[in-house]
Amino acid sequence: MKFTAEQIAGILEGTVVGDSKIEVSKLSKIEEGTTGSLTFLSNLKYTPYIYTTEASITIVNADFVPDKPISTTLIKVDDAYEGFSKLLEYYNQIKLNKSGIEQPCFISESTKTPDDIYIGAFAYIGNDVEIGANVKIFPNAYVGDNVKLGDNTIIFSGGKVYADCILGNNCVINSGAIIGADGFGFAPTKDGGYSKIPQIGNVILEDYVDVGAGTTIDRATMGSTIIRSGVKLDNQIQIAHNVEIGKNTVIAAQTGVAGSTKVGEHCKIGGQVGIAGHLVIGNNVRVQAQSGIGRNVKDGEILQGSPSFGYSDWNKSYVYFKNLPKLVKTINELEKKVDGHN
Numbered sequence: 001m002k003f004t005a006e007q008i009a010g011i012l013e014g015t016v017v018g019d020s021k022i023e024v025s026k027l028s029k030i031e032e033g034t035t036g037s038l039t040f041l042s043n044l045k046y047t048p049y050i051y052t053t054e055a056s057i058t059i060v061n062a063d064f065v066p067d068k069p070i071s072t073t074l075i076k077v078d079d080a081y082e083g084f085s086k087l088l089e090y091y092n093q094i095k096l097n098k099s100g101i102e103q104p105c106f107i108s109e110s111t112k113t114p115d116d117i118y119i120g121a122f123a124y125i126g127n128d129v130e131i132g133a134n135v136k137i138f139p140n141a142y143v144g145d146n147v148k149l150g151d152n153t154i155i156f157s158g159g160k161v162y163a164d165c166i167l168g169n170n171c172v173i174n175s176g177a178i179i180g181a182d183g184f185g186f187a188p189t190k191d192g193g194y195s196k197i198p199q200i201g202n203v204i205l206e207d208y209v210d211v212g213a214g215t216t217i218d219r220a221t222m223g224s225t226i227i228r229s230g231v232k233l234d235n236q237i238q239i240a241h242n243v244e245i246g247k248n249t250v251i252a253a254q255t256g257v258a259g260s261t262k263v264g265e266h267c268k269i270g271g272q273v274g275i276a277g278h279l280v281i282g283n284n285v286r287v288q289a290q291s292g293i294g295r296n297v298k299d300g301e302i303l304q305g306s307p308s309f310g311y312s313d314w315n316k317s318y319v320y321f322k323n324l325p326k327l328v329k330t331i332n333e334l335e336k337k338v339d340g341h342n
Contacts, residue, residue: 001025001094002023002024002025003023003024003025003038004020004021004022004023005018005019005020005021005022005024005056005057005073005075006020006021008024008038008057008059008075008087009075011086011087011090012059012075012077012083012086012087013077014059014062014075014076014077014083015062015075015076015077016073016074016075017073017074017075017076018072018073018074019073020073022056022057022073023036023056024036024037024038024055024056024057025037026038027039027088027091028055030046030049030050030053030055030058031046031049031053033049033053033054033055033056033058033072034054034055035054035055035056036056037054037055037056037057038055038056038057038058038059038087039053039055039057039058039059039072040058040059040060040080040081040083040084041058041059041060041061041064041080042061042079042080042081042084050066050070050072051066051068051069051070053072054071054072055072056072056073057072057073057074057075058072058073058074058075059074059075059077059080059083059084059087060074060075060076060077060080061076061077061078061079061080062076062077062078064076064080096136096154098118098120098136099116099117099118100118100119101113101117101118101119102119102120102121102123102139103121104121104122105119105120105121105122105123105124105125106123106124106125107119107125108125108126108127108128108129108145110127110128111125111126111127111128111129111131112131113125113131114131114132114133114134114135116133116134117131117134117135117136117137118135118136118137118138119137120137120138120139120140120141120157121139121140122139122140123137123138123139123140123141123142123143124141124142124143125137125143126143126144126145126146126147126163127145127146128145128146129143129144129145129146129147129148129149130147130148130149131149132149132150132151132152132153132169133151133152134151134152135149135150135151135152135153135154136153136154136155137154137155138154138155138156138157138159139157140157140158141155141156141157141158141159141160142159142160142161143155143161144160144161144162144163144164144165144180145163145164146163146164147161147162147163147164147165147166147167148165148166148167149161149167150167150168150169150170150171150207151169151170152169152170153167153168153169153170153171153172153173154171154172154173155173156172156173156174156175156213157175158175158176159173159174159175159176159177159178159179160177160178160179160180160181161173161179161180162178162179162180162181162203162219163180163202164180164202164219165179165180165202165203165204165205165219166202166203166204166205167179167205167209168205168206168207168208168209168229169207169208170207170208171205171207171208171209171210171211172209172210172211173211174210174211174212174213174214174215174235175213175214176213176214177211177212177213177214177215177216177217178215178216178217179203179205179211179217180202180203180217180218180219181216181217181218181219182196182199182218182219183199183201183218183219183220183221183225183240183241183242183259184218184240184241184259185197185198185199185221185241197221198221199218199219199220199221199241200221200222201219201220201221201222201223201224201225201241201242202219202220202224202225203217203218203219203220203224203225203226203227204224204225204226204227205217205227206226206227206228206229206230206231206247207229207230208229208230209227209228209229209230209231209232209233210231210232210233211227211233212233212234212235212236212237212253213235213236214235214236215233215234215235215236215237215238215239216237216238216239217233217239218238218239218240218241218243218259219241220241220242221241221242222242223242224242225239225240225241225242225243225244226243226244226245227239227244227245228244228245228246228247228248228249228265229247229248230247230248231245231246231247231248231249231250231251232249232250232251233245233250233251234250234251234252234253234255234271235253236253236254237251237253237254237255237256237257238255238256238257239257240256240257240258240259240260240261240277241259241260242259242260243257243258243259243260243261243262243263244261244262244263245257245263246262246263246264246265246266246267246283247265247266248265248266249263249264249265249266249267249268249269250267250268250269251267251269251273252269252270252271252273252289253271253272254271254272255269255270255271255272255273255274255275256273256274256275257275258274258275258276258277258278259277259278260277260278261275261276261277261278261279261280261281262279262280262281263275263281263285264280264281264282264283264284264285264299265283265284266283266284267281267283267284267285267286267287268285268286268287269285269286269287270287270288270289270290270291271289271290272289272290273287273289273290273291273292273293274291274292274293274306275287275293276292276293276294279293279294279295279296279297280296280297281293281296281297282297282298282299282300282301283299283300284299284300285297285299285300285301285302285303286301286302286303286311287302287303287304287308288302288303288304288311290306291303291304291305291306291308292305292306292307292308293307293308294307294308295307
């Protein structure tokens with residue numbers, strides 16, 4: 001799609017300086033701008049690029065005044081970064097503005113589809129699925145029996161929602177994510193093998209939950225695995241059975257949370273963190289990347305290390321740790337002096 005500078009200024013409530021009729025159809029970094037692209041300038045260290053960029057339109061702060069000639073058309077707004085972000089959101093909404101039911105796909109006769117739905121080709125919708133308004137299910141997605149999908153929820157290509165799971169309003173399930181696969185439940189047998197424990201629970205995602213590509217959230221053994229409102233999960237995260245994640249907690253990629261652990265609200269958990277099972281993690285906890293959590297955590301703690309301990313203590317310990325060779329050398333020299341005096 002093409003937009004003129006005039007149209008973009010209208011969306012952002014900005015002012016055009018230059019050709020108001022010039023059109024753009026793509027986005028670019030300011031240093032990589034080409035004809036027909038839109039970019040922005042908010043960081044002053046990138047200012048030199050505005051005089052060389054070939055981008056057709058550049059969003060700038062309202063107080064920006066060039067000190068030499070430029071070829072790009074300017075759109076002046078109160079905050080260039082915020083304005084560009086708003087435009088990205090607007091562009092994304094247009095890009096995702098699909099509707100209708102593509103063929104071939106399978107929709108069970110017992111499932112009713114609202115008029116404003118989008119279902120892509122080769123999608124599968126099982127029995128007795130409840131689908132809210134403006135739901136979008138992209139090609140090759142799978143929605144199992146008795147699933148509930150809230151308003152404005154999106155399941156991207158290859159996303160899978162197993163039977164009986166419940167997704168709230170405005171949830172996003174990215175490609176390859178799996179909601180409701182069996183939890184890791186096995187009981188040892190007398191012959192040294194393992195027998196599977198049936199996983200008969202489900203997964204509940206409350207409103208505004210984002211699930212990254214390749215992330216897996218296991219169904220509960222009994223009851224529900226619960227992801228509370230506003231939680232954001234990065235790509236390739238493993239959430240085990242009967243886990244509960246508190247509202248507005250964010251978790252970075254490759255983190256694993258073992259079964260029956262409860263994570264509090266407003267936590268920030270870095271990448272490649274391992275959290276053991278049956279723990280209680282408090283509210284407003286921060287865990288640095290690659291940490292291992294093997295104990296209950298109180299509200300507000302900041303942790304690092306594997307096994308983890310207090311962040312400030314970890315930093316102090318690391319100072320000594322990296323100096324261990326020097327300390328050992330000093331101790332050896334002191335021992336030699338002491339032996340020499342004996």
